[in-house]
Amino acid sequence: MDGFVSVGGGSAIDTAKVADLITSHPAPVMEYVNPPIGGGRKPPGPLAPHLAIPTTGGTGAEATTVAVLDLPDLKVKSGISHRYMRPSQGIVDPELLRTLPAEVVSSTGLDVVCHAAESYLSRPYDTRPRPATPDDRPPYQGSNPVADVWSAKALEYGGLYLRRAVEDADDLEARGLMGLAAAMAGVGFGSAGVHIPHACAYPIAGLKHAYQPPGYPDDHPFVPHGHSVIVTAPAAFRFTYEAAPERHRHVAELLAGGPLSDPGPDSLPDTLRALMRDVGAPTGIAELGYSEDDVPALVEGALKQQRLLAVAPRDPDERDLTHILNASMRNW
Amino acid sequence: MDGFVSVGGGSAIDTAKVADLITSHPAPVMEYVNPPIGGGRKPPGPLAPHLAIPTTGGTGAEATTVAVLDLPDLKVKSGISHRYMRPSQGIVDPELLRTLPAEVVSSTGLDVVCHAAESYLSRPYDTRPRPATPDDRPPYQGSNPVADVWSAKALEYGGLYLRRAVEDADDLEARGLMGLAAAMAGVGFGSAGVHIPHACAYPIAGLKHAYQPPGYPDDHPFVPHGHSVIVTAPAAFRFTYEAAPERHRHVAELLAGGPLSDPGPDSLPDTLRALMRDVGAPTGIAELGYSEDDVPALVEGALKQQRLLAVAPRDPDERDLTHILNASMRNW
Numbered sequence: 225m226d227g228f229v230s231v232g233g234g235s236a237i238d239t240a241k242v243a244d245l246i247t248s249h250p251a252p253v254m255e256y257v258n259p260p261i262g263g264g265r266k267p268p269g270p271l272a273p274h275l276a277i278p279t280t281g282g283t284g285a286e287a288t289t290v291a292v293l294d295l296p297d298l299k300v301k302s303g304i305s306h307r308y309m310r311p312s313q314g315i316v317d318p319e320l321l322r323t324l325p326a327e328v329v330s331s332t333g334l335d336v337v338c339h340a341a342e343s344y345l346s347r348p349y350d351t352r353p354r355p356a357t358p359d360d361r362p363p364y365q366g367s368n369p370v371a372d373v374w375s376a377k378a379l380e381y382g383g384l385y386l387r388r389a390v391e392d393a394d395d396l397e398a399r400g401l402m403g404l405a406a407a408m409a410g411v412g413f414g415s416a417g418v419h420i421p422h423a424c425a426y427p428i429a430g431l432k433h434a435y436q437p438p439g440y441p442d443d444h445p446f447v448p449h450g451h452s453v454i455v456t457a458p459a460a461f462r463f464t465y466e467a468a469p470e471r472h473r474h475v476a477e478l479l480a481g482g483p484l485s486d487p488g489p490d491s492l493p494d495t496l497r498a499l500m501r502d503v504g505a506p507t508g509i510a511e512l513g514y515s516e517d518d519v520p521a522l523v524e525g526a527l528k529q530q531r532l533l534a535v536a537p538r539d540p541d542e543r544d545l546t547h548i549l550n551a552s553m554r555n556w
Numbered sequence: 557m558d559g560f561v562s563v564g565g566g567s568a569i570d571t572a573k574v575a576d577l578i579t580s581h582p583a584p585v586m587e588y589v590n591p592p593i594g595g596g597r598k599p600p601g602p603l604a605p606h607l608a609i610p611t612t613g614g615t616g617a618e619a620t621t622v623a624v625l626d627l628p629d630l631k632v633k634s635g636i637s638h639r640y641m642r643p644s645q646g647i648v649d650p651e652l653l654r655t656l657p658a659e660v661v662s663s664t665g666l667d668v669v670c671h672a673a674e675s676y677l678s679r680p681y682d683t684r685p686r687p688a689t690p691d692d693r694p695p696y697q698g699s700n701p702v703a704d705v706w707s708a709k710a711l712e713y714g715g716l717y718l719r720r721a722v723e724d725a726d727d728l729e730a731r732g733l734m735g736l737a738a739a740m741a742g743v744g745f746g747s748a749g750v751h752i753p754h755a756c757a758y759p760i761a762g763l764k765h766a767y768q769p770p771g772y773p774d775d776h777p778f779v780p781h782g783h784s785v786i787v788t789a790p791a792a793f794r795f796t797y798e799a800a801p802e803r804h805r806h807v808a809e810l811l812a813g814g815p816l817s818d819p820g821p822d823s824l825p826d827t828l829r830a831l832m833r834d835v836g837a838p839t840g841i842a843e844l845g846y847s848e849d850d851v852p853a854l855v856e857g858a859l860k861q862q863r864l865l866a867v868a869p870r871d872p873d874e875r876d877l878t879h880i881l882n883a884s885m886r887n888w
Contacts, residue, residue: 369736373709404701 227273230311233332234283234449237276238291241309244271245291253304257293258531261302266359267309276311279320281389281402282332282450284339284410286314289363294430300525301426305363310414316407318400326390327439328448330503333386333402335450337499338457340378340409341475341492343371343416345464346535364417366535374412379478381405383499390503418453419536420460420526424549425452427525434513435506447512454500455509458493459551463544465489467537497555508554519549559605562643565664566615566781569608570623573641576603577623585636589625590863593634598691599641608643611652613721613734614664614782616671616742618646621695626762632857633758637695642746648739650732658722659771660780662835665718665734667782669831670789672710672741673807673824675703675748677796678867696749698867706744711810713737715831722835750785751868752792752858756881757784759857766845767838779844786832787841790825791883795876797821799869829887840886851881 225247230240246253248271255263276286285291290305321329349366367375381401388398429452436445465472469489476492477484479499484491506512514522523545527533533540540548557579562572578585580603587595608618617623622637653661681698699707713733720730761784768777797804801821808824809816811831816823838844846854855877859865865872872880 369733370740373705373740377705401701408702408705 225272227275227312229275229277231277231279233278233280234285234292237278237283237285237311238293240274240276241271241285241291241311242293242304244274245304245309248272253293256304257295257302258305260530261295261298261300261528262304267306270308273313274311276314277320278314278316278403278406280324280328280332281321281399281406282335284336284406284408284413286311286316287407287410288414290414299427299430300528301430305531307363314407316403318396318403321389321399321403322393322396324393324399325439326393327437327504329386329390329399329402330505331437331448331450332406333382333389333450334454334500334503334505336378336402336406336409337382337386337479337496338421338450338453339413339418340375340382340405341457341461341496342418342421343367343409343413344375344379344475345461345468345471345537346416346419347537349416352535362531362534363414364531364535365415367416371412371416374408375416376474376478378405378409378412379475380481381408383479383481386499387502417532417535419532420464420540420545420548421453421457423526423529423532424456424460424522424545424552425449426529427522428452428455428509428512428514431518431521431525432513435511451506452512454496454505455512455555456548456552458496458555459548461492461496462489462551463540463548464536464538465492501556507556508552509549510553514553516550516553519546522549557604559607559644561607561609563609563611565610565612566617566624569610569615569617569643570625572606572608573603573617573623573643574625574636576606577636577641580604585625588636589627589634590637592862593627593630593632593860594636599638602640605645606643608646609652610646610648610735610738612656612660612664613653613731613738614667616668616738616740616745618643618648619739619742620746622746631759631762632860633762637863639695646739648735650728650735653721653731653735654725654728656725656731657771658725659769659836661718661722661731661734662837663769663780663782664738665714665721665782666786666832666835666837668710668734668738668741669714669718669811669828670753670782670785671745671750672707672714672737673789673793673828674750674753675699675741675745676707676711676807677793677800677803677869678748678751679869681748684867694863694866695746696863696867697747699748703744703748706740707748708806708810710737710741710744711807712813713740715811715813718831719834749864749867751864751866752796752872752877752880753785753789755858755861755864756788756792756854756877756884757781758861759854760784760787760841760844760846763850763853763857764845767843783838784844786828786837787844787887788880788884790828790887791880793824793828794821794883795872795880796868796870797824833888839888840884841881842885846885848882848885851878854881
């Protein structure tokens with residue numbers, strides 16, 4: 225076996241990462257899955273070469289060190305994270321994005337915007353406990369000057385090109401630059417990390433299967449990843465605002481393409497809501513099939529993602545997550 | 557032989573690159589040197605691992621795919637360029653910059669600023685002839701969206717931190733961020749490329765050995781690399797302005813830290829001259845030992861650097877280079 229070539233969205237690329245891992249270093253998959261759900265075993269050495277060719281402008285999986293896994297028996301998503309999981313090379317070709325349905329461009333593009341914002345707003349790496357050795361450094365280290373460069377550029381591109389990419393399949397400039405933004409954001413969040421919206425997204429995608437997303441194959445209901453993360457982003461960033469007001473304002477300005485007339489705690493949530501509405505995102509988690517009765521189970525699922533919540537700029541407890549999820553029922 | 561560790565400035569790191577090349581793939585060095593001076597042979601495969609630890613905030617050699625060589629018999633500098641020349645890893649540690657003399661911080665920092673500006677202003681990659689295969693792509697491809705991100709960030713850091721880094725050896729924030737800027741700019745120019753100031757710098761450093769730089773060991777006269785490139789930058793960017801006025805204005809704004817009151821063709825040259833003066837750069841090539849009688853020989857040397865001049869945004873002929881060098885005798 226010489227190596228792997230993956231062609232597809234984040235699921236296809238992540239599947240190839242895991243296949244590469246368990247053929248290069250055979251062991252049951254769950255041993256490698258992040259704790260507390262899996263054993264957290266580190267890959268003992270580099271994997272076989274993996275060339276990743278994304279066909280969505282979204283996950284940045286071609287650039288990240290993580291593979292996300294759906295664990296249907298546990299009704300939860302988790303991941304395997306290690307720098308050896310990063311594909312050896314990627315090819316980001318705008319032509320491959322030409323036939324994507326608008327809804328897929330919307331969801332994957334909002335994923336880019338959301339994880340770039342989460343990365344940029346993550347707890348600064350130098351305020352976290354210093355690892356004993358470089359090998360003990362977690363894959364998600366918190367915001368840092370190198371990740372910031374990529375996250376900021378992806379946010380700028382998201383503000384400039386996502387609406388155009390959704391509106392017009394033939395706008396290859398916009399679709400291609402969203403593909404580039406996805407790869408850039410992947411480099412950024414692959415080192416800085418994501419936190420509250422992604423922690424909430426795992427149970428939102430895993431707990432119920434009641435939502436049939438427009439524009440996707442109609443053979444099974446599911447919540448597209450980008451829409452599962454963005455729905456709680458306005459409330460999550462309203463909650464984290466007080467930890468880093470300047471940075472929240474900067475994210476809003478990058479998305480808006482310039483200075484805000486009246487920057488405040490609601491600037492970023494409002495800027496995100498406007499973008500979500502313009503690109504046809506679901507209005508909130510109610511539209512995805514959840515009611516307030518489901519919130520305790522969603523909170524329980526989110527709290528399992530301690531690896532993610534550890535890089536949130538402000539620690540959310542059960543009550544905070546309950547508030548964020550309730551506030552995300554309908555965003556407009 | 558398991559690999560190489562280099563500790564030092566660009567010369568030390570580049571020496572390790574070449575040692576790695578000729579021990580990994582034995583052949584006379586000149587076979588690998590860039591044409592027309594050398595044979596332009598490509599390394600046939602990856603080199604042994606190389607860990608580069610820079611002790612100046614300047615060359616970015618830890619991040620670039622090129623090794624620069626002084627060829628004293630030919631009185632010229634040239635290089636070996638290939639992606640396999642890039643060190644496997646780098647460690648950029650602010651503590652290593654604490655004891656650098658101010659003049660070395662000035663020269664290496666101006667090198668960062670100059671090659672970041674040259675990269676950002678280089679001919680866009682998609683206006684150059686398309687290579688037949690990826691392997692035929694030249695190491696210096698011209699400006700592109702990924703290199704731009706790094707070049708712009710390095711310029712911003714240069715504007716914010718170079719004066720502070722020169723003034724105060726204990727300002728480790730400023731010195732550390734100039735070290736980071738150097739690595740970032742190295743990634744940028746390692747893919748985009750440098751052009752007129754670097755092409756002129758090669759003969760400026762190689763032709764005469766009359767300048768004894770303050771702050772450097774006094775055992776032999778030479779022109780520090782950063783000062784050899786920056787002295788022609790104001791005139792070079794005045795010449796290239798008309799090819800991309802918006803981009804020249806943007807470079808000036810990045811260095812100045814904000815919008816310019818009256819942007820025009822002299823904004824970038826003036827911004828550079830102010831920075832050079834503040835950090836104690838030589839006033840021009842006259843101070844380095846050259847007179848107008850030397851200009852034809854300098855032009856001849858610069859014209860040998862066709863690999864560099866090919867990425868200039870505006871093609872300079874012999875007359876243009878003569879004008880640039882004469883205008884660079886004294887910058888203020």
